[in-house]
Amino acid sequence: MRIFAGMMIVSCIALIGCSDGQDQEVEVQEQSAVAQWTTVTPEEMSETQKAQHELCLAATNAFASEMMGELMAALDSDDPTAGITVCGAKAPAIAAHIVEDYGVKIGRTSQKLRNSANTPPQWAEQTVAGQVGHPTYLIGPNGEFGALLPIRLKAQCQMCHGTPEEIDESIQSALAEHYPDDRATGYAEGDLRGWFWIEAQPGETTS
Numbered sequence: 001m002r003i004f005a006g007m008m009i010v011s012c013i014a015l016i017g018c019s020d021g022q023d024q025e026v027e028v029q030e031q032s033a034v035a036q037w038t039t040v041t042p043e044e045m046s047e048t049q050k051a052q053h054e055l056c057l058a059a060t061n062a063f064a065s066e067m068m069g070e071l072m073a074a075l076d077s078d079d080p081t082a083g084i085t086v087c088g089a090k091a092p093a094i095a096a097h098i099v100e101d102y103g104v105k106i107g108r109t110s111q112k113l114r115n116s117a118n119t120p121p122q123w124a125e126q127t128v129a130g131q132v133g134h135p136t137y138l139i140g141p142n143g144e145f146g147a148l149l150p151i152r153l154k155a156q157c158q159m160c161h162g163t164p165e166e167i168d169e170s171i172q173s174a175l176a177e178h179y180p181d182d183r184a185t186g187y188a189e190g191d192l193r194g195w196f197w198i199e200a201q202p203g204e205t206t207s
């Protein structure tokens with residue numbers, strides 16, 4: 001049931017269109033500490049970990065729905081490139097208040113990045129490289145809780161992540177201007193586009 005609930009949330013997350021730029025700071029993690037992160041299934045979680053899990057899902061849901069609202073509003077406007085502004089400019093502000101409201105670190109990542117600032121935290125690298133297509137949870141050496149929730153491509157994402165034929169020329173040139181190293185095109189509906197990563201700190205949900 002918990003897995004099912006997770007899947008429902010992930011399919012909601014898959015509707016989100018942009019990212020946040022909150023993820024650079026985790027790059028300073030020690031390599032030795034990363035080796036100590038181990039995966040945990042929802043069935044194996046302790047009460048504290050279950051609470052951390054719920055917090056991660058709630059934060060992701062809030063992030064996803066707010067981003068989706070902004071993206072849809074932008075896409076309703078006359079300028080087809082407006083969505084790109086949402087991704088680049090509004091996403092960090094939304095992520096910042098989610099971080100404050102929920103006390104978690106949150107971001108989006110991919111195995112084929114559009115923005116190299118969306119590189120995964122070290123604890124997430126293996127799952128991303130292995131392109132694991134189901135929700136994955138990891139416990140850190142100090143009781144941190146990490147979640148990776150897959151994002152699959154929807155039809156409405158193709159205007160910015162599909163094949164060159166599916167992407168309007170105005171969007172292609174805006175992408176080329178802002179993201180010269182863009183690798184995030186050529187996706188079809190249902191493809192694994194990337195993941196939300198969320199990290200809850202130890203002990204903050206133990207009340």
Ligand code: HEC
Nearest residue numbers: 015016017019083084087108110113114115118157160194
């Ligand atoms: C209007 C264009 C546009 C649409 C529509 C769009 N995206 Fe994106 N997407 C972007 C841009 C621009 C970025 C880079 C954002 C940044 O600078 O962090 C991005 C980044 C991402 C990332 C972060 C990883 C990376 O490659 O940097 C994911 C994941 C993602 N998009 C998934 C989706 C999904 C899923 C959808 C459909 C629900 C979608 N996008 C719809 C433009 C778009």
